[in-house]
Structure formats: structure tokens, C-alpha cells
Amino acid sequence: MLGRKKIGSLLCASLMVMAVPLAGKAAEIQQPRAxxxxxxxxxxxxxxxxxxxxxxxxxxxxxxxxxxxxxxxxxxxxxxxxxxxxxxxxxxxxxxxxxxxxxxxxxxxxxxxxxxxxxxxxxxxxxxxxxxxxxxxxxxxxxxxxxxxxxxGWQGVNLNTLSGEELALAHVVKDTGKLTDLIIARLKKDYPQANFIDMKKQVRSFALQGKLNWTLDPRGITFYFNPYEIAPYAEGLLSVTLLYQEYPQLFHESYLRTVKEYAQPFPGNYPLTTSLRDDERRDVLTVQEGSESLYVELNGRKTEWDTHLTDLQPVLIHMKDKKNYLYIDGRTPEGPRQTIVFKVQRGKVQHIGTLPYTFQHIEAVSPVQQEYWRFLTNPDGFYFDRNATQGNSSKTDICAVGDDGLLTFG
CATH class of the missing domain: 3.30.565 (Heat Shock Protein 90)
Incomplete structure (x- = not known):
């Protein structure tokens, strides 16, 4: 049940993936785009x-x-x-x-x-x-x-796209003291049962030393605390996200400009915090692999599907009209990979399709196969691979996410 819409020739579709306005670098800064x-x-x-x-x-x-x-x-x-x-x-x-x-x-x-x-x-x-x-x-x-x-453990890397220079937290956040207070409060709220070890002291120390571990997301900033940093090993890796629209006064103006349409990969079994409707409300999405099922949890409500996939590679897709879709690439028990597609709304996650596609790209080069993975970050034109047969290279299509959440092709 794949939706089909002609994008143009392969050349045009390929250029569409990375097209840049010709008005120069200044115009780029005024027009955020994935x-x-x-x-x-x-x-x-x-x-x-x-x-x-x-x-x-x-x-x-x-x-x-x-x-x-x-x-x-x-x-x-x-x-x-x-x-x-x-x-x-x-x-x-x-x-x-x-x-x-x-x-x-x-x-x-x-x-x-x-x-x-x-x-x-x-x-x-x-x-x-x-x-x-x-x-x-x-x-x-x-x-x-x-x-x-x-x-x-995880380590965040944040680069300026134009210069390639690594961003300092001070480039993004106006008040580190206020930021530290918000991180501490968020940790307490998100992990009420955690056995923290000198959490407040450690977070403040990381902030003072410029050692906070963070990434910028399309809709906020996320901080990561690896095992033993603020809690015992058994608590696992902890993360907290502060959304731009929750605390606009905290961020420098240029980082409040956000793209209207994006795709965001995130790890399975860990929460992704965003705002599905681009407002001040937080939405927390988690994808989990069960022994025989696939689980998607949205804002504390877990839904189970009788689909057994392993090695999950989920991607949240946010469209210009504020519709949201979830693409979950996973390996089937038979071996080939496939992508399950869900429509995501507040309070509801609905399965809308299954695609014989994967973000994994295989090139069969004797004596071994070369394995690559493409990151989907812009839903308006991207490369997507049909499943490869054993010993053969995978076949690549140029696709976009259509109005119904499924694929259109170039």
C-alpha cells in the first residue's frame, strides 16, 4: 500500500535532497532546513x-x-x-x-x-x-x-554546519546557572525512583568545568549522564531534554529558529523527548523490542504489536503540516530487514504500513560485503534501500515521505 507520486527524474530528485537556495550564505541562515x-x-x-x-x-x-x-x-x-x-x-x-x-x-x-x-x-x-x-x-x-x-557510554558532538567548528554550550545557552537548575529539576522529575549519588553536586561540577555532555535536537537540547556519573551502574544511562519552546529565554535567538520539517533518528529502548505539535507541551516517545512483539510507548501509554523485529533503528518524522510518523527499521526472524510505519498522534499510535526497505546499504565486494547505514534527517528526498538478497548489493531508490506517511518515489 505504498503511496506513489512522481517527483521527477532521478537527477532532479537527487538534487532535491541537497538543494540550496542560490541567495548565498546569509539567506541560508534565515531559512532553516534539514x-x-x-x-x-x-x-x-x-x-x-x-x-x-x-x-x-x-x-x-x-x-x-x-x-x-x-x-x-x-x-x-x-x-x-x-x-x-x-x-x-x-x-x-x-x-x-x-x-x-x-x-x-x-x-x-x-x-x-x-x-x-x-x-x-x-x-x-x-x-x-x-x-x-x-x-x-x-x-x-x-x-x-x-x-x-x-x-x-555516549558522547555528544555538535558542529556548526557552515564552519565545521565545534559548538560550545555558551553559543547556545545564555545562562549556565539557570540551565543547571533546570537539568537538576528535570532529572528528579523524569527519574523519581533513581538512586542518585551526589547528583546536584556532580551536575553543577560538570557545568562549571564545561564538561556537560549534550546534543542539539530539532526541538530542544538533550544532556546525557553515563553510568556512574550521577547514579550507580544499575540505573543505566540517563538523559534529560529541555525544549526550546519550554524555555525560550534560556537560548540565544538563532537557536530558536527551527526547521518546519525534519527526521530524527533515536536509539531504541531510550526515550525521545520532543513536541509533536510544535508547542510548549512535551511528548515522550520510546520504541522497545520484546521477545515476540514490538512496543511503542507515547506519553506513558504503551502499545504492543505482534511483530518480532530485532536491531531496531527508529526515526521520528515531523512534516510541515505537523503530522508525525514513526519509521522503525528492524531485522525479521527470517533475516531480511523491513521498515514498519506508524502514524503518531498525541494519545494514539496507528500502524499504517510495512515497507520492504531499510536504511542499511550493502555493497557485495569480494571477498566481503561492505556495510553502510544512511541517516534519514530530511524526509523530503532521501535514499532508501530495498532488501538485498544474500551475496548481492542492495538496490537504492530515491524517496520522500508522502502526505499519507508512506513513500513517494522519484
Whole structure:
């Protein structure tokens, strides 16, 4: 039941994805708009070793680094260069850590062979916002070693789209003291049962040292607190979001200008706070994977669908007419990926379609497949892949989200 609307030739549709008004940089600043063109490339490698007990796996490492496609690079070369520098440095860091983890894994196997398991390192990225003002994303890392449990954490990166320079919090927020009070109050309200450890003191200390961890979203600013920073490990990673329209006096004027239409990827099992109707009211959306079901929770009301998907990649899509849709890309039990589409309204989440499409892009290059993931950040023209068969490259279409929430094609 895919909606179809002719956008134009493939060339026109491709240009539409990244089209820029020709009135110059000043005009860009006056016309906020979302952009596409960010993706990640995934590298996976297994390190093996052998001892008197036989061959065994030392380390499984998965690394994904942010990259910029040719179209976006042409529009914002400084941004592309900044992202590439950061990605290159992260790759070098991970390879250095790889050497150390292999040494530790060998020692672990010698010391306690009865409890041995291979070490794991998973490094990922997730774009939170991409427009002609700001590109904001999360660097996400997780490791499993010889300890009682693994460790993980997220780090926000916020770049000026035109210059590629990293944004300071002072560029966005007028009053850090007021901001700190709001973060503390929000943590108490959002996590009333949490066993905080010196939370107020720690948050104020982070703020004074310029070490608050944050990203800019299309409708607000989100702060992240990794395990052990303000609460025990069991509390997990905590986040709070302050919406621009909730506290307009807190933000510098340029950051109150927001795009009318956008798409926002967000991690499964963690809340996304936004305003579905672009007003002062908060809406909290969470997508969760069950053993045999898919759960979508909106403002405390959870809905269950008898659909079993794993490795969920949800994206909230906000249209100019303030309609909202949820695209959830996930892997089916049979192996191929698909995208479930929901219409999202306050108090109601309605399933409207299932698409044989994925944000994963596969290129079958002997002897291994190359894996990429595209980030959907602008619903008005983007690349979307039909499922690839085993050993073959996936097929890419140029699409847009139509008036009914389903796809139109170029």
C-alpha cells in the first residue's frame, strides 16, 4: 500500500535532497532546513588465537564511523573535513585499544580459563540533528572484558554546519546557572525512583568545568549522564531534554529558529523527548523490542504489536503540516530487514504500513560485503534501500515521505 507520486527524474530528485537556495550564505541562515547526506560505514573484525586447548576468539570488534556523501561535501566542505578528521582520529584510537584488549584477553584466558569469554568492543554513531545550522550526533561505545559487567557510554558532538567548528554550550545557552537548575529539576522529575549519588553536586561540577555532555535536537537540547556519573551502574544511562519552546529565554535567538520539517533518528529502548505539535507541551516517545512483539510507548501509554523485529533503528518524522510518523527499521526472524510505519498522534499510535526497505546499504565486494547505514534527517528526498538478497548489493531508490506517511518515489 505504498503511496506513489512522481517527483521527477532521478537527477532532479537527487538534487532535491541537497538543494540550496542560490541567495548565498546569509539567506541560508534565515531559512532553516534539514539536510541529508550523513551515513556511517561499519567495519567488523574477529581476532583469533590458539593455545593448548585449541583455537579461540580473542576479540570481536565492530566500529562505525560517521561520513559525508559527495553532495553534502560539496555544499559544506568545512563540515565534511571536520567530521572526517574526527572519524579518522576515532579509528586510530580504536585500533590502539584493540591491541591492548587482545593482550588483556590472552591474560584472562590464562588466569581463569573456566570463565573465559571473548572480549567485545562496539563503537557506533547516531545523528540527532542535521540542518544548515547544526550537525549534532552521538559517539557511542561499549566494551565487554574481564570485569563483572561491560561498560558503555555516549558522547555528544555538535558542529556548526557552515564552519565545521565545534559548538560550545555558551553559543547556545545564555545562562549556565539557570540551565543547571533546570537539568537538576528535570532529572528528579523524569527519574523519581533513581538512586542518585551526589547528583546536584556532580551536575553543577560538570557545568562549571564545561564538561556537560549534550546534543542539539530539532526541538530542544538533550544532556546525557553515563553510568556512574550521577547514579550507580544499575540505573543505566540517563538523559534529560529541555525544549526550546519550554524555555525560550534560556537560548540565544538563532537557536530558536527551527526547521518546519525534519527526521530524527533515536536509539531504541531510550526515550525521545520532543513536541509533536510544535508547542510548549512535551511528548515522550520510546520504541522497545520484546521477545515476540514490538512496543511503542507515547506519553506513558504503551502499545504492543505482534511483530518480532530485532536491531531496531527508529526515526521520528515531523512534516510541515505537523503530522508525525514513526519509521522503525528492524531485522525479521527470517533475516531480511523491513521498515514498519506508524502514524503518531498525541494519545494514539496507528500502524499504517510495512515497507520492504531499510536504511542499511550493502555493497557485495569480494571477498566481503561492505556495510553502510544512511541517516534519514530530511524526509523530503532521501535514499532508501530495498532488501538485498544474500551475496548481492542492495538496490537504492530515491524517496520522500508522502502526505499519507508512506513513500513517494522519484
Amino acid at each position: 539536510v541529508n547526506g550523513l551515513y556511517k560505514q561499519v567495519h567488523q573484525q574477529n581476532d583469533m588465537d590458539k593455545d593448548e586447548r585449541g583455537e579461540y576468539e580473542l576479540l570481536h570488534q565492530r566500529w562505525a564511523g560517521l561520513a559525508v556523501d559527495k553532495e553534502l561535501r560539496g555544499l559544506y566542505p568545512e563540515l565534511a573535513a571536520a567530521i572526517e578528521r574526527r572519524t579518522k582520529a576515532d579509528w586510530a584510537r580504536v585500533q590502539k585499544e584493540r591491541k591492548g584488549m587482545k593482550v588483556e584477553a590472552r591474560q584472562f584466558r590464562r588466569d581463569v580459563p573456566q570463565y573465559y569469554h571473548s572480549f567485545v568492543q562496539d563503537v557506533d554513531v547516531l545523528v540527532r540533528r542535521a540542518d544548515n545550522y547544526v550537525v549534532s550526533y552521538l559517539e557511542m561505545g561499549a566494551t565487554e572484558g574481564a570485569g563483572a559487567h561491560g561498560m558503555y
